[in-house]
Amino acid sequence: MTKTELIAAIAEKADLPKSTVAKAMGALSDSIVESLNKGEKVSWSGLGTFDLSTRAARTGRNPQTGAAIQIAASKGVKFKAAKAFKDSLK
Numbered sequence: 001m002t003k004t005e006l007i008a009a010i011a012e013k014a015d016l017p018k019s020t021v022a023k024a025m026g027a028l029s030d031s032i033v034e035s036l037n038k039g040e041k042v043s044w045s046g047l048g049t050f051d052l053s054t055r056a057a058r059t060g061r062n063p064q065t066g067a068a069i070q071i072a073a074s075k076g077v078k079f080k081a082a083k084a085f086k087d088s089l090k
Contacts, residue, residue, distance in 0.1 A: 036077060048081040 001009070003025070006032045014037055035042050042050040059075040 026068045044082075046077055046082055048085055051078045051080070052076075055077045 007018055007021050007025060010016075010025075011018045014021070032042050036050060036052045041054065044050075053076050055074050055076065058071050061067070061068050061073045062069050
């Protein structure tokens with residue numbers, strides 16, 4: 001499901017205009033990003049938890065040449081699904 005399809009599905013179920021749903025989804029994603037940038041976890045009851053993860057710099061290998069390369073430190077997002085969410089899946 002794409003973002004557009006998700007907006008359409010939510011708009012239909014909630015009986016709201018697509019533009020309103022799109023604005024709300026934009027605000028939701030912006031709020032999640034802001035919280036993660038502050039180092040806070042974002043918990044959504046019944047859905048799960050978003051958490052910032054950091055990866056240290058490390059040495060890797062170029063698969064074509066075998067030469068050692070330095071891989072920079074990076075940040076990512078981990079999502080842990082809530083039990084209720086996992087249990088609802090068929």
